[in-house]
Amino acid sequence: MGSEREAFSFLLVFSLLQWFVDNLVQSVNNFVEILCSKEVLNLEKFSCETHINQALDMFVAETGEFPILDKYNSEDNLSTKCSYCEEDATYIVSRK
16 A cells, blocks of 8 residues: 555656646746847847947847848937937838
């Protein structure tokens, strides 16, 4: 009777542990998917003349994609600042 109880206890603990690991793996996969999604990544970098190389490098490092560089029209939004300092943005680096 004692060995049957021990076997049952072992199976119960093993089953709970397996359930926990499966759920943990699923949660981690969901978290990674969210982090890699378009909504989480900052896909636009605003840059002044000084920091344009840094903005391009960071965009490629974060997305692994070829960036598009456009002149930023400050008339659209007068308060847009460089992502790396407090200067007014001159360029926008984005996917499209």
